[in-house]
Amino acid sequence: MKTYLSVNAKSYAVEHDPRRTLLDTLRDDLGLPGTKKGCDHGQCGACTILLNGERVNACLCLTAMHDGDEITTIEGIGSPELLSELQKAFVEKDGYQCGFCTPGQIMSATALLQEIANGAPSYVSDDLDSAALTDAEIAERMSGNLCRCSAYPLIREAIAMAAEGKE
Amino acid sequence: MKDHFTMDSPQPRLLDETKQGVIGTPMDRPDGPRKVSGTADYTADHAPDGMAHGVLVRATIARGRITGMDRDTVLGIDGVIDVITDPRMIRNPAQGMAGSAPVQTGDEVHYHGQPIALVVAETFEAARDAAQRLTVHYHAEAAAVSPETTPDTETDDPVTAGDFDSSWSAAEVQIDRAYTTPSQAAAAMEPHAAIADWQGDHVTLRSALQMVRFNKAELADTLGIDPSKVRILAPFVGGGFGSKLGLGPEAAAAAIAAQKLGRPVRVVMTRQTVFDTVLRRSETAQRVRLGATKDGRITAISHDDRVSNIDGEGFAEPVSQASQFLYGADGLSFTQTVARIAATPAGSVRAPGEAVGMLAFEAAIDELADALGMDPLELRLKNLPEKHPIDGRPYSARRLADCLTEGAARFGWADRWQAGTRREGDWLIGIGMASAARSNMLVKSSARVRLTGDQAIVETDMTDIGTGTYAILAQITAEMLGLPAANVTVRLGDSDLPGASGSGGSFGANSAGSAVFLAARKLRAEIAERLGCDAEGLTLQNGQARGDNREAALTELVSEEILAEATIQKGKTAKSHFSSGFGAHFAEVAVNEWTGEIRVRRMLGVMSMGRILNEKTARSQALGGMIWGIGAALTEEMQSDPRDGHIVTRDLANYHVPAHADVPGDMQVVFLEERDDWANPIQTKGIGELGISGAGAAVINAISHATSKRAYDYPVLPDRMVALLEG
Numbered sequence: 042m043k044t045y046l047s048v049n050a051k052s053y054a055v056e057h058d059p060r061r062t063l064l065d066t067l068r069d070d071l072g073l074p075g076t077k078k079g080c081d082h083g084q085c086g087a088c089t090i091l092l093n094g095e096r097v098n099a100c101l102c103l104t105a106m107h108d109g110d111e112i113t114t115i116e117g118i119g120s121p122e123l124l125s126e127l128q129k130a131f132v133e134k135d136g137y138q139c140g141f142c143t144p145g146q147i148m149s150a151t152a153l154l155q156e157i158a159n160g161a162p163s164y165v166s167d168d169l170d171s172a173a174l175t176d177a178e179i180a181e182r183m184s185g186n187l188c189r190c191s192a193y194p195l196i197r198e199a200i201a202m203a204a205e206g207k208e
Numbered sequence: 209m210k211d212h213f214t215m216d217s218p219q220p221r222l223l224d225e226t227k228q229g230v231i232g233t234p235m236d237r238p239d240g241p242r243k244v245s246g247t248a249d250y251t252a253d254h255a256p257d258g259m260a261h262g263v264l265v266r267a268t269i270a271r272g273r274i275t276g277m278d279r280d281t282v283l284g285i286d287g288v289i290d291v292i293t294d295p296r297m298i299r300n301p302a303q304g305m306a307g308s309a310p311v312q313t314g315d316e317v318h319y320h321g322q323p324i325a326l327v328v329a330e331t332f333e334a335a336r337d338a339a340q341r342l343t344v345h346y347h348a349e350a351a352a353v354s355p356e357t358t359p360d361t362e363t364d365d366p367v368t369a370g371d372f373d374s375s376w377s378a379a380e381v382q383i384d385r386a387y388t389t390p391s392q393a394a395a396a397m398e399p400h401a402a403i404a405d406w407q408g409d410h411v412t413l414r415s416a417l418q419m420v421r422f423n424k425a426e427l428a429d430t431l432g433i434d435p436s437k438v439r440i441l442a443p444f445v446g447g448g449f450g451s452k453l454g455l456g457p458e459a460a461a462a463a464i465a466a467q468k469l470g471r472p473v474r475v476v477m478t479r480q481t482v483f484d485t486v487l488r489r490s491e492t493a494q495r496v497r498l499g500a501t502k503d504g505r506i507t508a509i510s511h512d513d514r515v516s517n518i519d520g521e522g523f524a525e526p527v528s529q530a531s532q533f534l535y536g537a538d539g540l541s542f543t544q545t546v547a548r549i550a551a552t553p554a555g556s557v558r559a560p561g562e563a564v565g566m567l568a569f570e571a572a573i574d575e576l577a578d579a580l581g582m583d584p585l586e587l588r589l590k591n592l593p594e595k596h597p598i599d600g601r602p603y604s605a606r607r608l609a610d611c612l613t614e615g616a617a618r619f620g621w622a623d624r625w626q627a628g629t630r631r632e633g634d635w636l637i638g639i640g641m642a643s644a645a646r647s648n649m650l651v652k653s654s655a656r657v658r659l660t661g662d663q664a665i666v667e668t669d670m671t672d673i674g675t676g677t678y679a680i681l682a683q684i685t686a687e688m689l690g691l692p693a694a695n696v697t698v699r700l701g702d703s704d705l706p707g708a709s710g711s712g713g714s715f716g717a718n719s720a721g722s723a724v725f726l727a728a729r730k731l732r733a734e735i736a737e738r739l740g741c742d743a744e745g746l747t748l749q750n751g752q753a754r755g756d757n758r759e760a761a762l763t764e765l766v767s768e769e770i771l772a773e774a775t776i777q778k779g780k781t782a783k784s785h786f787s788s789g790f791g792a793h794f795a796e797v798a799v800n801e802w803t804g805e806i807r808v809r810r811m812l813g814v815m816s817m818g819r820i821l822n823e824k825t826a827r828s829q830a831l832g833g834m835i836w837g838i839g840a841a842l843t844e845e846m847q848s849d850p851r852d853g854h855i856v857t858r859d860l861a862n863y864h865v866p867a868h869a870d871v872p873g874d875m876q877v878v879f880l881e882e883r884d885d886w887a888n889p890i891q892t893k894g895i896g897e898l899g900i901s902g903a904g905a906a907v908i909n910a911i912s913h914a915t916s917k918r919a920y921d922y923p924v925l926p927d928r929m930v931a932l933l934e935g
């Protein structure tokens with residue numbers, strides 16, 4: 042079957058197996074392996090992408106259900122030569138070790154900063170109308186992204202640093 | 209120029225004399241921009257033309273024989289190419305540094321979850337579908353799957369010093385406690401993966417592996433071919449923690465299938481298969497006995513344990529490793545029992561031994577301090593031995609006392625309150641501490657350094673599994689050759705390059721780093737000769753060579769490439785001195801008195817681990833280890849079905865590695881300056897495992913301080929904590 046996707050502002054028509062996940066489409070059909078497969082079950086967050094501006098686990102999305110959708114992957118955030126502020130902050134703070142979960146962490150963090158800017162509350166927010174960028178907020182909102190190297194404190198420092206740079 | 213060096217005597221501290229000033233600095237990783245942009249190429253990111261997809265099929269009995277497979281029912285599925293079984297397939301990953309094939313079982317099943325076949329298809333979806341549908345027929349046999357009840361056990365001769373029995377019976381104060389820890393999983397974020405491709409009778413294997421030199425020999429032995437016909441590539445590895453030390457079943461299966469089908473085959477384990485078949489950390493049952501005089505001198509130490517493994521695997525979790533050298537006593541005794549079971553094989557997971565042994569041992573020390581009415585800090589300081597208590601070797605470098613006192617001062621230990629007396633609402637607050645120790649090693653390693661003008665290239669089959677190898681090898685080379693680190697290119701993870709130790713046992717930086725150091729030292733001698741000065745009088749900085757009142761640019765002196773290769777191996781210093789990293793962990797926890805929930809509020813680790821090569825990556829390693837300590841203390845538990853041994857918690861939703869919200873922002877690491885002259889020529893010690901060793905015990909001891917209750921079964925899950933609070 043065929044599905045039309047916009048990925049990192051480029052249009053694709055993908056011929057695919059009906060069982061194919063968006064994750065496998067990105068990695069194997071479109072040649073965008075920056076999005077990682079860590080569990081294929083929505084448990085680790087390594088495959089986090091932006092789907093129409095919101096973060097999702099690509100392993101839990103069937104390609105067939107996303108005809109016409111707009112997708113951003115880590116490749117659409119920055120390149121080694123031209124890194125985003127968040128990507129630079131991860132390098133400076135050593136917010137990774139093996140690097141495997143890193144694209145997912147950065148995609149999640151990219152969405153997180155937007156969610157905070159939009160005033161979307163979380164479980165740890167003090168009130169329902171706004172959310173401050175505290176360490177507790179970042180930790181809560183990043184907990185869908187596992188990092189077995191356990192760079193957690195440094196990942197959160199990197200996110201806070203990138204957020205400060207934006208203000 | 210080839211140099212073969214044996215570590216027979218303490219070496220001069222050349223890296224303290226060189227002038228580039230890049231060694232030890234918190235330099236960003238050169239591989240960082242690739243990692244944060246998704247362009248670092250891990251194994252499964254490759255998809256060569258014509259590639260087929262393989263999915264492993266697992267056994268669903270604990271022990272027996274395969275009598276048939278309904279191949280035809282799945283071969284009819286659209287896209288399925290073959291169902292491959294082969295006597296060369298391997299039962300489980302090789303143990304670290306095996307260098308030969310693991311057990312090859314043919315049609316026998318030795319544990320539930322064992323890979324028994326590979327389904328290969330044109331698409332991943334078809335292969336997965338067929339692997340799940342394939343019906344396998346077995347002749348099942350009875351099997352012992354529980355370490356508590358198996359009749360098949362082996363008990364080693366005890367390791368002893370002095371007379372434990374008489375010291376124990378004479379002790380004025382005694383602690384005698386039993387502890388348990390469950391099986392644990394390495395759970396690296398990258399699932400084990402391999403892509404095999406044959407050109408004639410040569411195979412190239414991309415795979416997620418930690419020890420390329422050994423893995424090459426393992427694959428050759430598995431396939432029954434000469435090692436010269438094997439090439440292994442592992443430039444980026446998505447975490448290892450011991451789980452990728454040895455060649456795995458997915459790699460053997462990919463190589464066999466690719467050979468049979470004449471096209472590249474990629475096999476990526478599902479997360480569930482990773483839990484089923486990758487070597488787990490053994491569960492442990494431990495007994496710690498400590499005897500002391502009333503004034504707090506420890507007189508008797510015993511730490512016995514029972515671990516498990518499958519038949520045919522020699523590895524046994526060395527539970528009491530650190531207990532044998534941390535504190536002195538008149539009598540010491542350590543006995544290990546291995547239970548043989550038909551279950552997922554056990555092997556090395558980050559800091560084998562210390563990671564679980566120190567949970568129990570350092571908790572027992574804490575309890576002894578309580579029984580003595582002593583500060584646990586003071587008890588530890590009072591009982592540091594002068595020499596290794598078992599074999600009498602002097603310590604090469606040990607700043608344990610400094611780590612304990614410095615940590616106590618920074619953490620505010622002096623303000624410690626009486627146990628069980630501080631609360632904030634429903635939360636009981638406590639602080640705890642533990643010593644850290646992890647023995648240090650040097651493993652044979654080779655490296656080559658090439659220099660053309662002011663540009664250098666480092667070549668070794670060493671891996672970077674997140675540890676920072678790309679960074680530190682660039683820094684060592686840059687420091688030695690007087691170059692900005694940006695002028696050094698590091699090539700890793702290719703078995704065609706000089707063979708290194710690989711990443712494991714915290715010996716990678718020591719071993720591979722020393723080989724690079726020695727190769728670069730050879731180049732310094734060549735540069736000195738060209739300049740016309742003594743090697744000792746040579747100064748290299750920012751591409752300029754100076755010595756004996758002469759000066760020249762490297763671009764003039766080395767207009768054509770020069771190269772040097774060096775090999776290092778351990779020698780007499782490994783026998784004459786005992787080398788170990790040491791440290792002290794501190795933790796503050798809050799325990800909810802109604803739900804039993806435990807939150808770590810802050811941690812501090814103070815560590816002395818030889819020369820720090822990169823302050824930034826070293827800190828990351830130490831932090832990561834400390835967070836593994838939180839996991840071991842509070843969340844990580846692998847559970848098996850007692851009927852057939854199959855792992856029930858076989859994914860990341862059921863096996864709980866710490867997540868962001870489990871980890872406080874206030875995680876501090878302090879390194880105390882140290883040089884270990886007896887360890888290796890760059891005076892370093894291992895870092896990757898010291899952070900975990902003792903960290904969990906600090907959390908456990910903080911729980912006791914908060915609640916006045918002692919837990920002996922780990923992790924301290926909420927239900928266990930509630931039971932203790934109600935007890």
